[in-house]
Amino acid sequence: MSGFLVFLVCFLAFLSPLDCKEKGLVPDGDLLVLTVATQETDGFRRFLRSAKHFNYTVKVLGRGETWEGGDYMSPPGGGQKVRLLKSALEEIQEENRVILFVDSYDVVFSSGPKELLKKFQQAKHRVVFSAETLIWPDRHLEDKHPHVREGKRFLGSGGFIGYAPNLKKMLSEWSGADSDSDQLFFTKIYINAEKRKSLNITLDNKCRLFQNLHGALDEVVLKFEDGRVRARNLIYDTLPVIIHGNGPTKLQINYLGNYIPNLWTFETGCTFCKEDPRPLSGLQKTEFPVVVIGIFIQQPTPFVSAFFERLFNLKYPKNRLKLFIYNKEYHHDRHVRSFLESHESEYQAVKLISPEEEIDPVAARNIAFDTCRDDIDCEFFFSIDVDVVIKNEDTLGILIELNKPFVAPMLTKPGRLWTNFWGALSADGFYARSEDYVDIVQGQRVGLWNVPYVSHIFLVKADALRTDLKEPDLFESATLDPDMAFCSKLRNKLLLIVVFVRLQGIFMFVTNMDTFGRVLSTDNYQTNHLHNDLWQIFENPVEWEERYIHPNYSKIMKEDFVEMPCPDVYWFPILTELACDHFVEEMENFGQWSGGGNADTRIQGGYENVPTIDIHMNQVGYEKEWHKLLLDYIAPITEKMFPGYYTRAQFDLAFVVRYKPDEQPSLRPHHDASTFTINIALNRVGTDFQGGGCRFLRYNCSITSPRKGWAFMHPGRLTHYHEGLPVTEGVRYIAVSFVDP
Numbered sequence: 001m002s003g004f005l006v007f008l009v010c011f012l013a014f015l016s017p018l019d020c021k022e023k024g025l026v027p028d029g030d031l032l033v034l035t036v037a038t039q040e041t042d043g044f045r046r047f048l049r050s051a052k053h054f055n056y057t058v059k060v061l062g063r064g065e066t067w068e069g070g071d072y073m074s075p076p077g078g079g080q081k082v083r084l085l086k087s088a089l090e091e092i093q094e095e096n097r098v099i100l101f102v103d104s105y106d107v108v109f110s111s112g113p114k115e116l117l118k119k120f121q122q123a124k125h126r127v128v129f130s131a132e133t134l135i136w137p138d139r140h141l142e143d144k145h146p147h148v149r150e151g152k153r154f155l156g157s158g159g160f161i162g163y164a165p166n167l168k169k170m171l172s173e174w175s176g177a178d179s180d181s182d183q184l185f186f187t188k189i190y191i192n193a194e195k196r197k198s199l200n201i202t203l204d205n206k207c208r209l210f211q212n213l214h215g216a217l218d219e220v221v222l223k224f225e226d227g228r229v230r231a232r233n234l235i236y237d238t239l240p241v242i243i244h245g246n247g248p249t250k251l252q253i254n255y256l257g258n259y260i261p262n263l264w265t266f267e268t269g270c271t272f273c274k275e276d277p278r279p280l281s282g283l284q285k286t287e288f289p290v291v292v293i294g295i296f297i298q299q300p301t302p303f304v305s306a307f308f309e310r311l312f313n314l315k316y317p318k319n320r321l322k323l324f325i326y327n328k329e330y331h332h333d334r335h336v337r338s339f340l341e342s343h344e345s346e347y348q349a350v351k352l353i354s355p356e357e358e359i360d361p362v363a364a365r366n367i368a369f370d371t372c373r374d375d376i377d378c379e380f381f382f383s384i385d386v387d388v389v390i391k392n393e394d395t396l397g398i399l400i401e402l403n404k405p406f407v408a409p410m411l412t413k414p415g416r417l418w419t420n421f422w423g424a425l426s427a428d429g430f431y432a433r434s435e436d437y438v439d440i441v442q443g444q445r446v447g448l449w450n451v452p453y454v455s456h457i458f459l460v461k462a463d464a465l466r467t468d469l470k471e472p473d474l475f476e477s478a479t480l481d482p483d484m485a486f487c488s489k490l491r492n493k494l495l496l497i498v499v500f501v502r503l504q505g506i507f508m509f510v511t512n513m514d515t516f517g518r519v520l521s522t523d524n525y526q527t528n529h530l531h532n533d534l535w536q537i538f539e540n541p542v543e544w545e546e547r548y549i550h551p552n553y554s555k556i557m558k559e560d561f562v563e564m565p566c567p568d569v570y571w572f573p574i575l576t577e578l579a580c581d582h583f584v585e586e587m588e589n590f591g592q593w594s595g596g597g598n599a600d601t602r603i604q605g606g607y608e609n610v611p612t613i614d615i616h617m618n619q620v621g622y623e624k625e626w627h628k629l630l631l632d633y634i635a636p637i638t639e640k641m642f643p644g645y646y647t648r649a650q651f652d653l654a655f656v657v658r659y660k661p662d663e664q665p666s667l668r669p670h671h672d673a674s675t676f677t678i679n680i681a682l683n684r685v686g687t688d689f690q691g692g693g694c695r696f697l698r699y700n701c702s703i704t705s706p707r708k709g710w711a712f713m714h715p716g717r718l719t720h721y722h723e724g725l726p727v728t729e730g731v732r733y734i735a736v737s738f739v740d741p
């Protein structure tokens with residue numbers, strides 16, 4: 001049997017060989033666990049972690065061999081497993097040695113060797129196979145199976161336990177090919193009454209030892225005990241020792257495997273999250289792993305400039321970052337270019353795919369992967385869609401330190417039960433809510449979660465891209481969206497060369513151990529304005545506020561932050577400088593300033609008593625948004641300053657006024673048609689213009705140094721007769737609203 005390799009491993013990757021010796025190979029009543037694994041997948045690591053937790057002694061067969069045993073979707077296979085097992089058993093001489101054989105990629109231990117052995121003894125047979133509800137692969141054999149009064153009737157070959165001599169004898173019958181079905185082989189022995197008796201075989205009908213999940217999803221729930229988690233079979237009221245996600249139940253074992261045996265408990269939280277980290281602290285800047293960051297602009301998206309500002313602010317040495325920017329939208333060209341003009345040289349490399357190249361998004365993602373794959377320096381690929389708002393500047397470092405082939409930060413949408421991962425999938429592959437979803441989203445359960453779907457942002461190791469993920473068309477699918485196609489390939493179809501029994505892909509971990517940020521809504525995003533982000537007050541209110549509402553605005557309600565420069569004239573910060581600039585630029589871009597005459601078709605009656613050079617908010621389609629701004633940000637202050645007065649922030653007139661020496665420098669004394677007026681300075685005295693200001697005649701009180709982004713609020717009539725002071729140089733802009741006319 002050339003090329004046959006048996007690696008004797010005590011909890012491979014966990015214990016040194018010395019530890020193995022010290023422990024001895026046969027603790028707990030001569031039990032030895034045998035499993036076949038040709039590759040160290042995430043599933044295999046999960047299996048070993050659970051085995052280690054209970055101190056099982058595990059011997060791994062087949063490492064270094066190429067798997068040829070078929071997979072679940074294709075015709076029956078698994079013969080290679082039997083061959084390896086047969087050969088391994090030949091070396092075992094002890095009569096009373098108990099052997100547990102299990103698959104590994106989709107198996108976790110839920111309890112320890114003592115309990116397993118006890119239950120094995122209680123079964124009163126020399127060989128016990130796991131049982132299944134569904135017969136496979138040959139339905140015609142159904143009648144040949146012994147009847148059972150209660151429990152599962154059919155044999156499952158993914159797990160069995162028995163005395164070495166009996167198993168040896170059973171396997172001596174094997175002469176099949178590697179691609180033959182192991183399940184059929186064992187089934188034929190079992191349904192042969194004579195062999196069943198002489199080998200002394202029974203099935204674990206009630207899942208006392210083995211829980212196969214195929215056909216049994218409704219039977220199994222998590223059971224949280226003090227500091228540990230196991231699975232309970234609700235039908236037989238048993239606590240199976242070995243949980244096997246056989247057949248198409250990979251997602252279920254992934255879910256259960258997030259907890260069992262102790263990965264996450266109420267008492268301890270996550271116990272494996274810090275396992276085997278890749279620390280970055282202490283590294284010289286030049287020692288940081290090189291990361292290719294793929295940035296994808298696939299549709300008109302709000303706040304793209306803000307995205308690049310945050311990208312720039314990520315705490316990571318820029319000369320260890322290579323940017324791959326894919327932009328499909330002409331509209332965003334200026335945002336990308338303005339970022340690159342300022343910062344391109346700081347990054348190790350930048351590759352840009354512009355809209356005129358007409359590359360479709362799926363191809364772009366594949367090219368992006370290639371950029372990392374083909375670059376020997378690349379250690380990680382960090383994929384970010386441009387609608388992601390990374391609030392945590394340490395995000396990249398945190399993800400790298402977790403040291404997983406694939407990991408994503410959990411992102412949310414404000415005020416909604418939405419995340420960039422799904423906890424479960426529906427039968428047709430779309431979103432379904434897992435039992436723990438809400439707890440994870442709301443942070444009641446914090447940890448690292450193996451989930452079936454992740455989108456918008458993830459970090460993947462370049463090694464994974466070069467091996468398991470080297471398929472060139474990971475995002476392509478005839479039926480699925482690219483993101484779903486990608487996740488499906490990660491979950492299922494990757495291990496093209498080396499596969500084992502149930503194809504077990506790369507685990508998609510999502511972490512909620514830190515807060516990372518959120519995802520913007522791209523719904524209803526119009527691109528017909530200059531600064532379309534101004535219109536986002538409804539769709540993305542949180543981002544809008546961060547961008548456009550003055551950072552000190554929040555102090556107004558808490559502290560005494562409002563000034564009163566003249567009697568009953570309140571003065572407070574409201575807009576950021578950026579908001580002011582955007583309003584001014586938007587109005588200038590629109591350009592249809594009124595003539596400043598008394599005749600004005602824009603208003604009711606067509607006559608303006610005190611005309612200004614202005615543009616109304618409704619002329620640029622900003623009426624609803626302005627009303628929302630007044631309602632959300634001005635009304636609370638009005639009610640604080642004028643107690644007992646409640647406003648619904650209604651207005652007929654809200655506009656931006658332009659004062660210019662050679663156009664209209666000032667405004668004669670007047671009352672406003674409002675209960676109160678809001679007057680926001682949109683640019684800066686001394687730099688943008690000279691002169692200007694406002695004078696309240698009754699109090700002989702002038703405010704001559706308005707502050708950009710600050711608002712005046714004053715009664716409109718009777719007491720606050722006022723005038724606009726002349727602008728002597730430059731251009732002055734103010735945003736005026738006559739509230740509750």
Ligand SMILES: *[C@@H]1O[C@H](CO)[C@@H](O)[C@H](O)[C@H]1NC(C)=O
Nearest residue numbers: 023052053054055056112113
């Ligand atoms: C496993 O072995 C270690 C060291 O011998 C021991 O401390 C630990 O309690 C054991 N774990 C279990 C679950 O028996």
Ligand SMILES: *[C@@H]1O[C@H](CO)[C@@H](O)[C@H](O)[C@H]1NC(C)=O
Nearest residue numbers: 124125126196197198200201
């Ligand atoms: C199986 O073995 C057990 C104990 O080893 C024995 O008690 C039992 O009678 C055997 N059953 C059969 C059917 O041989």
Ligand SMILES: *[C@@H]1O[C@H](CO)[C@@H](O)[C@H](O)[C@H]1NC(C)=O
Nearest residue numbers: 550551552553555561573576
């Ligand atoms: C906010 O107020 C503090 C004083 O309370 C001041 O130092 C700071 O500059 C203000 N921030 C801005 C952006 O104006």
Ligand SMILES: *[C@@H]1O[C@H](CO)[C@@H](O)[C@H](O)[C@H]1NC(C)=O
Nearest residue numbers: 695696697698699700701702
């Ligand atoms: C108004 O105030 C200015 C200085 O602030 C003063 O020179 C002027 O005399 C005052 N006018 C009246 C009518 O009180």
